[in-house]
Amino acid sequence: MGDLRLVELSATTIVAVNNFSLKPGQEEFLSPVSYGIAATVVNPQTSWQRVVVDGDEVVGFVSANFDPDFPQEHFRSVLWRINVDADEQGRGVGRFAVDGLLDEARSRGMDHVNVIYEAGSGGPEKFFERVGFTPVGETEYGEVIAEIRL
Numbered sequence: 001m002g003d004l005r006l007v008e009l010s011a012t013t014i015v016a017v018n019n020f021s022l023k024p025g026q027e028e029f030l031s032p033v034s035y036g037i038a039a040t041v042v043n044p045q046t047s048w049q050r051v052v053v054d055g056d057e058v059v060g061f062v063s064a065n066f067d068p069d070f071p072q073e074h075f076r077s078v079l080w081r082i083n084v085d086a087d088e089q090g091r092g093v094g095r096f097a098v099d100g101l102l103d104e105a106r107s108r109g110m111d112h113v114n115v116i117y118e119a120g121s122g123g124p125e126k127f128f129e130r131v132g133f134t135p136v137g138e139t140e141y142g143e144v145i146a147e148i149r150l
Ligand SMILES: CC(C)(COP(=O)(O)OP(=O)(O)OC[C@H]1O[C@@H](n2cnc3c(N)ncnc32)[C@H](O)[C@@H]1OP(=O)(O)O)[C@@H](O)C(=O)NCCC(=O)NCCS
Pocket: 022, 026, 029, 030, 031, 080, 081, 082, 083, 084, 085, 088, 089, 090, 091, 092, 093, 094, 095, 096, 117, 123, 124, 126, 127, 128, 130, 131
C-alpha cells in the first residue's frame, strides 16, 4: 500500500470519483432501497464525505450521515456509501476508508456506526464483515443492518 490519505472533496476529485469503474456484478449492490428512501429526508448538514487519495491519485470514496435526531435508529450514525475504483480494490483502500470513518464517528461522540447492505455474492457483505461489522437486524426490504460498536 502506498501513502493513503483521506481528503475533502474538491471539483477535481469529484470528477475522479464519478469516473470510478466497478467490477462485473457490483452495480446491483450500490444502492440498497433503504438508502434511496432515507436520502429524501437527510439533512445535507449532517452528511460527511471524504475521498481516499494515494499520492495524487484518487482511489476511493466514503460518505456517512451523523444525525442523532434521525427518525430511524440505523441512520443516525451510518456509513452511506463506500467505493474503491475497480483497479484499486483488494489492497486495503476500503479498510483505510472505514477506519477514517470510525475515527470521525468517535470524534463526534457516536458510540456505533451502522451500515445497510444487500447480502449476496458480488456484493460488499464479506468486506463489511472483515472490517468489523456484525449483522444486528434487517430492514423491511430484507437488507442486512450491521454495526460496529465504538
Ligand atoms: C466493497 C469495497 C469498498 C471494498 O474495498 P477494497 O479496497 O477492495 O477492500 P480492502 O482491500 O480494504 O479489504 C478489506 C478486507 O475485506 C476483504 N474483502 C474485500 N472484498 C472482499 C470480497 N469481495 N470477498 C471477501 N473478502 C473481501 C479483504 O480480503 C480484506 O480482508 P483482510 O484485511 O482480512 O485481508 C469495494 O469492493 C467496492 O468499491 N465495491 C463496489 C462498491 C460497493 O459495493 N460498495 C458498497 C455498497 S455502497
